[in-house]
Amino acid sequence: MNVSDERLDQIAHRFAELEARLASGTLEGDEFVAASRDYAELEPVARTAAEVREMRGELEALGAMQDSDPEMRKLAEEEIARIRETLPTAEERLAIAMLPRDAADARPAMLEIRAGTGGDEAALFASDLFRMYERFAADQGWRVEVISASASDIGGFKEIVANVSGQGVFARLKFESGVHRVQRVPVTESGGRIHTSAATVAVLPEPDEVDVQIDDQDLKIDIYRASGAGGQHVNTTDSAVRITHLPSGIVVTQQDERSQHKNKSKAMQVLRARLYEKMRDEAHGAEAEARKAMVGSGDRSERIRTYNFPQGRVTDHRINLTLHRLPEILEGPGLSELVDALTAEDQAKRLAAMDG
Secondary structure (H helix, E strand, O other): OOOOHHHHHHHHHHHHHHHHHHHHOOOOHHHHHHHHHHHHHHHHHHHHHHHHHHHHHHHHHHHHHOOOOHHHHHHHHHHHHHHHHHHHHHHHHHHHHOOOOOOOOOOOEEEEEEEOOOHHHHHHHHHHHHHHHHHHHHHHOOEEEEEEEEEOOOOOEEEEEEEEEOOOHHHHHHHHOEEEEEEEOOOOOOOOOOEEEEEEEEEEEOOOOOOOOOOHHHEEEEEEOOOOOOOOOOOOOOOEEEEEEOOOOEEEEEOOOOOHHHHHHHHHHHHHHHHHHHHHHHHHHOOHHHHHOOOOOOOOOOEEEEEEOOOOEEEEOOOOEEEOOHHHHHOOOOHHHHHHHHHHHHHHHHHHHHHO
16 A cells, blocks of 8 residues: 555645644643544654655655766665665555554453353363463553452353453454363363363453443343352342343343442443444444454454463464464463464555555
């Protein structure tokens, strides 16, 4: 995708305009916030566009010098060769920077992990995945807050839901949605046989309250007594909350907190994220073709990755990438290599779709 000189001029003009508006001191409140956001989004594009424009200008000037004396011509040719080598990389960086952004990329995310087939072993694997994301988040400088967790008898998670907040969370985690499969000898297996089990991961962008308006009349709220493990106080009061959103049929239950008020607040947080995802899915339905270009469909039933313990490898099936670094990946920081590869593949596919 080669960006025209005219488009480069437009980017430079728009950026200079925004810079002048912000420097004028006349913007206030929402206007200032909107201009600041536009400036922050455009800055990396404008910087790379200026670089490309400068290199193209140099090529033109050096081309004119080739008619001069032999020594100058030789210097010009060397410089032309150097710029022609580096210009395509800068042009590709610019094309990537100009790709349409997912409005949710900068958002915090709701991370949901559920044990799938495989009983206790699947629940242990779900807790391994949660620890992996927790450590990866710490490495990125993000904050993880558990919203609800349902523990299994031997220490894993049947289900765990957490909020992950920080810089660019959804952009980095969005390709993690799908079925994760593990192949290993379970701790409960005495015969040393390798078992296959699975866990499902869902990553939902968290909306602002203004993004999802929820009418109280659309909610059916049931209060009941919490059950299961949860400390000595959990069963003594009616603190568990079940919220049904009548128009969509989405049901959220929350019973981890002793306080009914806290449970309701957390349940509403989860409900907002699920409604926002539903709205995004409906909007994307109209762009089904464009979605096909993305890495994976985000379909939760799609098997996306296999963690093979006997061979110490992790394979991402969407991009056919196998890394023989299973311990580092499960430790968290090693996940970066997979996330970077998935992001790069997504960018390449979207660039190809735009060129097509």
